[in-house]
Amino acid sequence: xxxxxxxxxxxxxxxxxxxxxxxxxxxxxxxxxxxxxxxxxxxxxxxxxxxxxxxxxxxxxxxxxxxxxxxxxxxxxxxxxxxxxxxxxxxxxxxxxxxxxxxxxxxxxxxxxxxxxxxxxxxxxxxxxxxxxxxxxxxxxxxxxxxxxxxxxxxxxxxxxxxxxxxxxxxxxxxxxxxxxxxxxxxxxxxxxxxxxxxxxxxxxxxxxxxxxxxxxxxxxxxxxxxxxxxxxxxxxxxxxxxxxxxxxxxxxxxxxxxxxxxxxxxxxxxxxxxxxxxxxxxxxxxxxxxxxxxxxxxxxxxxxxxxxxxxxxxxxxxxxxxxxxxxxxxxxxxxxxxxxxxxxxxxxxxxxxxxxxxxxxxxxxxxxxxxxxxxxxxxxx
Amino acid sequence: xxxxxxxxxxxxxxxxxxxxxxxxxxxxxxxxxxxxxxxxxxxxxxxxxxxxxxxxxxxxxxxxxxxxxxxxxxxxxxxxxxxxxxxxxxxxxxxxxxxxxxxxxxxxxxxxxxxxxxxxxxxxxxxxxxxxxxxxxxxxxxxxxxxxxxxxxxxxxxxxxxxxxxxxxxxxxxxxxxxxxxxxxxxxxxxxxxxxxxxxxxxxxxxxxxxxxxxxxxxxxxxxxxxxxxxxxxxxxxxxxxxxxxxxxxxxxxxxxxxxxxxxxx
Numbered sequence: 001x002x003x004x005x006x007x008x009x010x011x012x013x014x015x016x017x018x019x020x021x022x023x024x025x026x027x028x029x030x031x032x033x034x035x036x037x038x039x040x041x042x043x044x045x046x047x048x049x050x051x052x053x054x055x056x057x058x059x060x061x062x063x064x065x066x067x068x069x070x071x072x073x074x075x076x077x078x079x080x081x082x083x084x085x086x087x088x089x090x091x092x093x094x095x096x097x098x099x100x101x102x103x104x105x106x107x108x109x110x111x112x113x114x115x116x117x118x119x120x121x122x123x124x125x126x127x128x129x130x131x132x133x134x135x136x137x138x139x140x141x142x143x144x145x146x147x148x149x150x151x152x153x154x155x156x157x158x159x160x161x162x163x164x165x166x167x168x169x170x171x172x173x174x175x176x177x178x179x180x181x182x183x184x185x186x187x188x189x190x191x192x193x194x195x196x197x198x199x200x201x202x203x204x205x206x207x208x209x210x211x212x213x214x215x216x217x218x219x220x221x222x223x224x225x226x227x228x229x230x231x232x233x234x235x236x237x238x239x240x241x242x243x244x245x246x247x248x249x250x251x252x253x254x255x256x257x258x259x260x261x262x263x264x265x266x267x268x269x270x271x272x273x274x275x276x277x278x279x280x281x282x283x284x285x286x287x288x289x290x291x292x293x294x295x296x297x298x299x300x301x302x303x304x305x306x307x308x309x310x311x312x313x314x315x316x317x318x319x320x321x322x323x324x325x326x327x328x329x330x331x332x333x334x335x336x337x338x339x340x341x342x343x344x345x346x347x348x349x350x351x352x353x354x355x356x357x358x359x360x361x362x363x364x365x366x367x368x369x370x371x372x373x374x375x376x377x378x379x380x381x382x
Numbered sequence: 383x384x385x386x387x388x389x390x391x392x393x394x395x396x397x398x399x400x401x402x403x404x405x406x407x408x409x410x411x412x413x414x415x416x417x418x419x420x421x422x423x424x425x426x427x428x429x430x431x432x433x434x435x436x437x438x439x440x441x442x443x444x445x446x447x448x449x450x451x452x453x454x455x456x457x458x459x460x461x462x463x464x465x466x467x468x469x470x471x472x473x474x475x476x477x478x479x480x481x482x483x484x485x486x487x488x489x490x491x492x493x494x495x496x497x498x499x500x501x502x503x504x505x506x507x508x509x510x511x512x513x514x515x516x517x518x519x520x521x522x523x524x525x526x527x528x529x530x531x532x533x534x535x536x537x538x539x540x541x542x543x544x545x546x547x548x549x550x551x552x553x554x555x556x557x558x559x560x561x562x563x564x565x566x567x568x569x570x571x572x573x574x575x576x577x578x579x580x581x582x583x584x585x586x587x588x589x590x591x592x593x594x595x596x597x598x599x600x601x602x603x604x605x606x607x608x609x610x611x612x613x614x615x616x617x618x619x620x621x622x623x624x625x626x627x628x629x630x631x632x633x634x635x636x637x638x639x640x641x642x643x644x645x646x647x648x
Binding site: 028029031032033035036116120121122256259260261263264266267268269270271273274275276277278316317320321322324 | 432435436437456457458459460461464465466468475476477478479480481483484485487488489491492494496497498500503504506507519520535538542548
């Protein structure tokens, strides 16, 4: 198992050394070719990392499995060979959960990279736009207010349909919120600042609403509500996975169309316009896509903090700021971070499982403190 | 003359929320001409450049490029013809780590769909060499001095390969050596590639020395236009800038600003 992890690390080291060597070749466009090719290789490497991450996630948990068991179960989806409980764990719990974590991480991360691109702010994310607050408020409407007013029953809420009602309400509030934000920002001329400010202003509105809901919630409602807000990947099962797949497809298909436009936005709106890009149109389209995709994911999982902020940062350190590489790299990094966080959530206090949101929060805090302390050092890998 | 004009502007009016920033601006420029745009702060130089760059939309008037109406070109076609370099202080807008080569590559945006071909990479490299930023091609732009950063931005607009180059205060934050380096470079590019270059400048003597034509602006209007010797006279400078000036011929004309004219608001 140990040798399995040392292989990618060695490849990574070789790739970085290749990066050093081009400086000595001399000056010609071949150097540039190598520079961009190196980024492409790094991208391939990042995606190849997802394979060991996938197996690690399937193997880890309260009931840990060997790599052999994992592979045997995965090769036998129908359970024809008697492998008993391992097969059930792999196919009913770990596989949907792992794929769910990979996809949710990917979508959150690429949405984060997109929002950072349109706001020109490396500290912005879909959560800055108030998406998570809107989703939490929407979920609270059902979990707290719905129960209080006896619109739904406690028994209904724990069923699958009850879950769908919560998720749909959260999603609907997010959708309305996105339209409202876009309207507010439209009035203010779609500047990067206006997007962030509108998001923060609306976040306070929802915070107030969430506080009210929590204050008036009963004991049971409060427990359920707080758990929902923490965000947990265990909520993903085979059926719900398709919702996440849809969110991934929408972002992964549309994001590349905006890569070059996002690059121009980094140099300011005037330069972007002079390069034939309409910043308002790009901001509108991306804010809409990133918000809806994020809303779709967190309606299923609950708000999972920091992945959408952290993953683009790490991706930027590895592949640089060119969005042609940054967006796919964010997908890979986000998928890896969330899946590994979920592994930690499962094994940290075995057999008790933590909600993955708690792990990503702790990880995010540690990451940003280290980023802050290392601010003066060379930020980009070279 | 009008048949060979690359850029022709007729009766342009530009407003900011009801305030008229440019009124009835007209001019034309031929390939290979370096035009200096002079005028005090707020006289409309930046507005003028941004209007041609399509960053701002005129309320009235027409822009012709090679006798084609600019409106007939879509944004991408237009960006292949017109390149715009904003003042160097706005390059501080970059807030993410980004390498010089990545910034210069952005200039290829109008020409590419996704990947950079070998030809694109060669153009990027040659733009970096011309602007002398190839030596730090793989450094982060945020680590560079403002003068170096301004050259990176010039390389970016050169990689765009425009036929019309609009430079808004290209030398404002540069030391004397790089002011002259930059303007010499811009002049030779203009001549070699038969570009139309319009550069707004604050230094009247640099305009006298390097430009083929001077547009002197005041309050959103073209106050005077012509060769540097015609336009840059003591009377015009006094009238437009509100300063007492003398023109010394030694043998090239040099403008010396002696004092502000007190009875006029500065």
